[in-house]
Amino acid sequence: MAHAREMLDTHPATAAMDATALVECIEACFDCTQTCTACADACLGEEMVEHMRRCITMCLNCSDVCATTGRVVSRQTVFEPAMARAALRACAEACRLCGEECEHHATEMDMEHCRVCAEACRRCERACNEALSALGA
Amino acid sequence: MAHAREMLDTHPATAAMDATALVECIEACFDCTQTCTACADACLGEEMVEHMRRCITMCLNCSDVCATTGRVVSRQTVFEPAMARAALRACAEACRLCGEECEHHATEMDMEHCRVCAEACRRCERACNEALSALGA
Amino acid sequence: MAHAREMLDTHPATAAMDATALVECIEACFDCTQTCTACADACLGEEMVEHMRRCITMCLNCSDVCATTGRVVSRQTVFEPAMARAALRACAEACRLCGEECEHHATEMDMEHCRVCAEACRRCERACNEALSALGA
Amino acid sequence: MAHAREMLDTHPATAAMDATALVECIEACFDCTQTCTACADACLGEEMVEHMRRCITMCLNCSDVCATTGRVVSRQTVFEPAMARAALRACAEACRLCGEECEHHATEMDMEHCRVCAEACRRCERACNEALSALGA
Numbered sequence: 001m002a003h004a005r006e007m008l009d010t011h012p013a014t015a016a017m018d019a020t021a022l023v024e025c026i027e028a029c030f031d032c033t034q035t036c037t038a039c040a041d042a043c044l045g046e047e048m049v050e051h052m053r054r055c056i057t058m059c060l061n062c063s064d065v066c067a068t069t070g071r072v073v074s075r076q077t078v079f080e081p082a083m084a085r086a087a088l089r090a091c092a093e094a095c096r097l098c099g100e101e102c103e104h105h106a107t108e109m110d111m112e113h114c115r116v117c118a119e120a121c122r123r124c125e126r127a128c129n130e131a132l133s134a135l136g137a
Numbered sequence: 138m139a140h141a142r143e144m145l146d147t148h149p150a151t152a153a154m155d156a157t158a159l160v161e162c163i164e165a166c167f168d169c170t171q172t173c174t175a176c177a178d179a180c181l182g183e184e185m186v187e188h189m190r191r192c193i194t195m196c197l198n199c200s201d202v203c204a205t206t207g208r209v210v211s212r213q214t215v216f217e218p219a220m221a222r223a224a225l226r227a228c229a230e231a232c233r234l235c236g237e238e239c240e241h242h243a244t245e246m247d248m249e250h251c252r253v254c255a256e257a258c259r260r261c262e263r264a265c266n267e268a269l270s271a272l273g274a
Numbered sequence: 275m276a277h278a279r280e281m282l283d284t285h286p287a288t289a290a291m292d293a294t295a296l297v298e299c300i301e302a303c304f305d306c307t308q309t310c311t312a313c314a315d316a317c318l319g320e321e322m323v324e325h326m327r328r329c330i331t332m333c334l335n336c337s338d339v340c341a342t343t344g345r346v347v348s349r350q351t352v353f354e355p356a357m358a359r360a361a362l363r364a365c366a367e368a369c370r371l372c373g374e375e376c377e378h379h380a381t382e383m384d385m386e387h388c389r390v391c392a393e394a395c396r397r398c399e400r401a402c403n404e405a406l407s408a409l410g411a
Numbered sequence: 412m413a414h415a416r417e418m419l420d421t422h423p424a425t426a427a428m429d430a431t432a433l434v435e436c437i438e439a440c441f442d443c444t445q446t447c448t449a450c451a452d453a454c455l456g457e458e459m460v461e462h463m464r465r466c467i468t469m470c471l472n473c474s475d476v477c478a479t480t481g482r483v484v485s486r487q488t489v490f491e492p493a494m495a496r497a498a499l500r501a502c503a504e505a506c507r508l509c510g511e512e513c514e515h516h517a518t519e520m521d522m523e524h525c526r527v528c529a530e531a532c533r534r535c536e537r538a539c540n541e542a543l544s545a546l547g548a
Binding site: 053083094 | 465471483486488489493498500504
């Protein structure tokens with residue numbers, strides 16, 4: 001139901017990079033924004049919230065960075081590769097850190113919301129890295 | 138590919154409102170955030186950009202309001218109905234204003250990105266209104 | 275050191291409402307965004323974090339709503355009063371709810387970061403209500 | 412009137428880096444967020460808007476990146492240096508690109524809002540670089 005592909009196809013400019021990699025990156029960023037906001041909230045609701053501080057913080061940071069990166073790469077009228085690269089690198093790092101932390105809670109503490117969130121983070125990390133490759137970075 | 142439903146199902150708390158209406162609202166908000174960012178950018182790339190000022194502004198506002206509302210309603214650990222209502226009302230209004238403006242450009246000027254964006258706005262306006270109903274507002 | 279006033283004075287358009295009320299509202303929104311992000315984080319660091327769930331959530335919501343409202347009212351080229359009103363109402367409500375919760379922790383539990391945050395929230399609630407009055411709402 | 416210093420002083424944890432550099436970085440990020448939102452809007456209102464496309468885009472990107480970075484570095488309970496560094500680097504780059512573009516319009520086209528915005532961008536670029544140094548990056 002997302003419209004990223006249609007928006008790109010109807011844009012007056014041609015995408016500055018491979019459109020498939022771009023659409024996947026945009027969708028992964030916005031999905032990860034939502035998933036990380038929800039995971040921070042779910043972690044806050046856990047009985048052992050005092051053990052979730054790092055996970056909550058990584059999720060809040062990752063949600064913010066993904067939202068910003070999804071917007072930066074959505075802007076194609078004047079596409080500045082240096083800006084896109086800087087945002088994509090920060091986003092891949094945020095997703096890596098958050099994905100590792102969530103993976104840890106999924107495995108050790110059997111937290112299902114962290115398993116889903118780790119999946120969204122890994123997908124987004126991969127999509128950012130592929131967008132970086134497509135940009136020749 | 139979005140994870141809103143899975144995140145809700147694995148959350149330690151039960152959703153404070155009808156889960157189907159909530160998931161649709163969350164997904165519509167994040168989709169509309171992206172679509173409006175992309176439409177503002179596409180409008181900026183149009184040759185007749187001097188006629189697109191209102192559309193760009195409505196899109197930028199709507200993108201921001203949808204991002205915030207999508208986050209507010211994603212938070213279910215401590216769900217404050219008064220907060221949710223206030224955000225949902227602002228979002229329904231932002232989507233109504235942006236949807237009307239985009240519809241106008243879609244019809245009169247045959248701008249396809251505005252047609253797609255109007256669709257995302259109307260979906261999100263409807264989802265916010267249905268979430269308001271589910272909240273008894 | 276904030277530039278809201280200078281940006282308004284150098285804008286090609288005339289502000290759509292009383293400039294003093296507008297500048298105070300913009301500055302209060304961005305200050306409250308930061309303060310609420312910091313207070314959510316400080317609450318998360320408290321030993322009794324399990325008693326801070328509502329405060330953390332109100333702060334996260336308030337930070338998001340203030341950031342969006344500060345942007346919406348900063349946009350003066352095409353100022354749509356219906357949009358501004360909807361955002362300002364949501365923001366006044368977010369600040370009221372967050373301010374009350376923080377005030378409670380400041381008074382009952384002597385939490386100084388909550389006292390500072392309550393102050394930022396009350397200032398922003400007042401500024402939003404005064405902007406609404408200036409808009410004739 | 413900003414509360415970043417007070418929030419840091421009342422935080423249960425000790426700041427993970429030099430507090431003066433941190434407060435300046437937080438304040439510069441939130442100031443630059445607002446200034447860039449306002450400059451994008453002012454540029455959109457210029458008669459020669461067709462020459463302002465790059466400036467509007469750099470301002471929108473910079474506003475988003477600064478908002479995210481200001482939040483990431485405001486979070487001190489669990490401070491992850493790798494996350495802070497990634498965000499600060501993206502922010503320094505966004506501010507450099509936006510500051511250069513705005514400086515150009517300030518000098519060549521005598522646009523006062525671009526002059527103010529270039530100043531906010533340069534201050535924020537410097538503050539991010541100093542925070543990076545304070546982090547030993």
